[in-house]
Amino acid sequence: MAVKQQFQSFEDLLAGASGPVLVDFYATWCGPCQMMAGILTTVSSQLKGQLKIVKIDTDKYPQIASQHRIAALPTLVLFKAGQPVDRIEGVLPADQLVAQLQPHLG
Template sequence: MVTKQKFQSFAELLAGSQQPLLVDFYATWCGPCQMMTGILEQVNAQLQGQLKVVKIDTDRYPQIASQHHIEALPTLVLFKQGQPVDRIEGVLAANQLIERLQPHL
């Protein structure tokens, strides 16, 4: 299951993660973002234990979105040891997304 997490600080979440974190920056009003939900659940199921998927609502956390220069939604950012290592804007099919993430895992 994809986690919707409440946290003290995003930096803390990144620093505390042993696994790479795939962060889905989305908004409830964004159509393509809704499409990503099912795709991310497939990716999460296939890459179980290799990464963690976290969703961040840019309307709720605008400071995090601007800190990471999120201009298009959905934007996925893969963080490894707290650092962004890949960034994907827009919708990708589950298999394409897995292919893109694999080298970083």
């Protein structure tokens, strides 16, 4: 299950993570983002314990979105040790998303 979190800073969130963090940049009005939410639930259960999924509403945190040059929604960014290592724009089926994330995990 993706966690909606309140945090002091995005950097703190990333720094405090023990493993990879997949950040879902979304907006409530974005149709594809709604589709992605269901896909992420599937991915989360398939990759249980291997990564943390965090959702960031770009309307609430525009400064984080611009800092990471988020142009399209949804955009997923995978962070390892606080650094972005992969970026996925648009909706991907769960199996393709898992396949793309797998090399960065474990």
